[in-house]
Amino acid sequence: MNTLTxxxxxxxxxxxxxxxxxxxxxxAADVKLIGRAAENAAKAPEAPEAAKAREAxxxxxxxxxxxxIQLRLEARKSLKFKKQWPRTVANFAQEKNVRTDEVDLxxxxxxxxxxxxxxxxxxxxxxxxxxxxxxxxxERSDMFRRLILTMPRVISQPEPKIPKQVTxxxxxxxxxxxAVLIDRIPIPSSGGRFAGFRPxxxxxxxxxxxxxxxxxxxxxxxxxxxNATAQLRRAQASTDYANAPTLTYxxxxxxxxxxxxxxxxxxxxxxxxxxxxxxxxxxxxxxxxLIDESAALKxxxxxxxxxxxxxxxxxxxxFKVYRDIAVGVYIKDGEFKVDRESIExxxxxxxxxxxxxxEATKLRGLEQSGK
Numbered sequence: 521m522n523t524l525t526x527x528x529x530x531x532x533x534x535x536x537x538x539x540x541x542x543x544x545x546x547x548a549a550d551v552k553l554i555g556r557a558a559e560n561a562a563k564a565p566e567a568p569e570a571a572k573a574r575e576a577x578x579x580x581x582x583x584x585x586x587x588x589i590q591l592r593l594e595a596r597k598s599l600k601f602k603k604q605w606p607r608t609v610a611n612f613a614q615e616k617n618v619r620t621d622e623v624d625l626x627x628x629x630x631x632x633x634x635x636x637x638x639x640x641x642x643x644x645x646x647x648x649x650x651x652x653x654x655x656x657x658x659e660r661s662d663m664f665r666r667l668i669l670t671m672p673r674v675i676s677q678p679e680p681k682i683p684k685q686v687t688x689x690x691x692x693x694x695x696x697x698x699a700v701l702i703d704r705i706p707i708p709s710s711g712g713r714f715a716g717f718r719p720x721x722x723x724x725x726x727x728x729x730x731x732x733x734x735x736x737x738x739x740x741x742x743x744x745x746x747n748a749t750a751q752l753r754r755a756q757a758s759t760d761y762a763n764a765p766t767l768t769y770x771x772x773x774x775x776x777x778x779x780x781x782x783x784x785x786x787x788x789x790x791x792x793x794x795x796x797x798x799x800x801x802x803x804x805x806x807x808x809x810l811i812d813e814s815a816a817l818k819x820x821x822x823x824x825x826x827x828x829x830x831x832x833x834x835x836x837x838x839f840k841v842y843r844d845i846a847v848g849v850y851i852k853d854g855e856f857k858v859d860r861e862s863i864e865x866x867x868x869x870x871x872x873x874x875x876x877x878x879e880a881t882k883l884r885g886l887e888q889s890g891k
Contacts, residue, residue, distance in 0.1 A: 584620045587612070588633055591643045605642060605765065613649040625652050630666040641672035641766025648769065654776035667773060668787045672766040675759055677799035677845045680752040682856050683744035745856060748849040767795075767802060782823040785813040785831060792865070793838070799845035799863045807869055814876035818883055828881045835873050838865040 591612060598606035613619070629647055634640040657663050770791050777784040788810050795803035817823055817831075842864035850857055 581621075581624050583618070584624045584628060587616075587618060587620065587647070588628065588643055590616075591646050592634060592639060595639060595642050604761075607646065610646050610649040610768075612646040613651070618650075620650050622653060622656075625650055626657070626663055626667070630663060630670055632670065632672075637673040637675050638762035638766065641763070641769055644672055645765040645769040645772075648772055655778075664777065664783060668777075668783075668790060671770050671773065671791070671794070674766060674770075674794050674798040674800055675763050676797075677759055677843075678752065678755040680748050680846050680849050680858060682849065682858070683748055742851065745849045745851050748856070752846055752848065763798075763800065767800070779813065779816055779820065780822050782817060782820065782827050782831070785810070785817060788813050789831075789834060793841060796841055796863055796865060797843055799843040801863065803863060807865060811869060811872055811876070814873045814880075818876060818880040820880075821884070823880070823884075825881050825884045828877055828884065832874060832877045832881070835870060835877065838870055839867065841865060 594606045598604060625647065629644055629652065632640050633643045774784060774787045774791060777787050779785070788806060792803055792806040792810055795806055814831075817828065842862050844860040844862050846858050847861050848859040850859055
């Protein structure tokens, strides 16, 4: 399933929520437009020329542009010299004592603010320190739709770098094989210092034909696999740290969405899909929230049967959505293998969500029939 299809999982639902009810052809056309809008909005930040033109006409926009630049600069400096984000809470506005125009604030939150996804997430997370009044947004307006469809991208979990195997290219039918020293591995002591070196032997073939050195399936391969696993875990820790502002922003944004029209369910559905496809383990908590949101729909008469059926169809697609992430490198039969863990939508939880949607649909039908 590609990225555009992923956006349309929630995009189709949002179309049913936010657009007027019309004929099937018109609705299909609107869905295509939503998909393209979401795809284009996530491609790149506003061009410098366009931003400068707006600044010349709008002093308030110049102020919010300054805020974005300052957030980018402080993040780059801190990451370069301290290897960490400069802030642990969203407090830029309070620290700098800066205010921004509400309309411009929502406009920038609904677009990508940096080509680097982690930086984009950090900037938008800090923009929430200006306390945007989400309650003033019309739930059926285009703004909420864009805020959800253009949420900062979750960076995917990394793949390990598989070490290259050192093997001879030719086996000899006539010749003599002798053991040769080809490497030494340091042996650490309990005190943290090196106690010595462990010799690593290879096999050299001399005789008729072209010989080569082949390492044994012992210490060299085991050390390479352990190093690859250690590098993978460091890369995963870096990815988790880079994603932290983005995930916090997503959590805060979705918590502000009103559940009245079912929009919060649609937003949570999109968020869960994005996290699963990125191999993000926090998707488990978001899926649990999805269960809660589906249960709340049973007590929400403003969400009609058409919307509930649309939700049901989208949730059914999630049984086949997953991401296998690497958790380590090991050796089997003389070859490097990758141990994996599947990040997915658990079948029992999806069945629970579908059961809640069926019950909500049944209740709406009873309400409409007057029973």
